[in-house]
Amino acid sequence: MNYTKTIRNYCLENKGRIFDVSYLKEHSFEMVPYKTLLKILNRLVEEGILSDVSKGIYLINEEGVTLEAAVFNQYIAESRGMYAGYALYNQLGITSHKSDVIEIYTYLLSVPHKTIGPFKLTRLNLHFSEQTTSLVAMLECLENCGKIEDLEIDRFLNLTFEAPKFYSDLNFSWITQDRKYKRATVNSLSEILKNLGVKNDCLGIFERNAAK
Numbered sequence: 001m002n003y004t005k006t007i008r009n010y011c012l013e014n015k016g017r018i019f020d021v022s023y024l025k026e027h028s029f030e031m032v033p034y035k036t037l038l039k040i041l042n043r044l045v046e047e048g049i050l051s052d053v054s055k056g057i058y059l060i061n062e063e064g065v066t067l068e069a070a071v072f073n074q075y076i077a078e079s080r081g082m083y084a085g086y087a088l089y090n091q092l093g094i095t096s097h098k099s100d101v102i103e104i105y106t107y108l109l110s111v112p113h114k115t116i117g118p119f120k121l122t123r124l125n126l127h128f129s130e131q132t133t134s135l136v137a138m139l140e141c142l143e144n145c146g147k148i149e150d151l152e153i154d155r156f157l158n159l160t161f162e163a164p165k166f167y168s169d170l171n172f173s174w175i176t177q178d179r180k181y182k183r184a185t186v187n188s189l190s191e192i193l194k195n196l197g198v199k200n201d202c203l204g205i206f207e208r209n210a211a212k
Helices: 003-013 021-027 034-046 067-075 085-092 130-144 153-160 169-178 183-195 202-211
Strands: 018-020 050-054 057-060 081-084 102-106 113-116 119-123
Touching: 003 034, 018 021, 018 067, 021 034, 034 050, 034 057, 050 113, 057 067, 067 102, 081 085, 081 130, 085 102, 085 130, 130 153, 130 169, 130 183, 169 202, 183 202
Parallel strands: 102 119
Antiparallel strands: 018 057, 050 057, 081 102, 113 119
């Protein structure tokens, strides 16, 4: 097999995407020796096909595609992930405070954490459906509401009224097997659901997951 041709063709077919060395080495190019892969990537940088972004991360160049767009398309689009931290809070409209760090949860990592420029990625082994992302968003806000700068309380409270639309015990169980929250956070969610007439076993699920 011509490794250089194979990797060059992959890049030409995936313009505007992120080339994550560790992930692609594990899932697409496991047959290519690691040192050989790095040499090929350096050559593709020299040819202008790739741009070196950070350690182990390249942007497959395409005219007009920014790093932000490439990261979104790679790690968030098509239910691959979601924003977290202030990027999430801004998206929800509960604060106008901005952070220089853009946090993302995604399953498309081979390591627990990865930094790509201003983007801080964390692996969560979830399918980020609308219901899942909505429940994770609720949990993140409850977990961190005391630390969110310039929190708009009315908008935050309105967000909690949306819980019946997306909560299920099954979804909560899947999420909390991979993302750990404080008991106080789960207590708050349980009280919100009860007040809105939603039957739930989130506290029981929390206890069972904690005992594993």
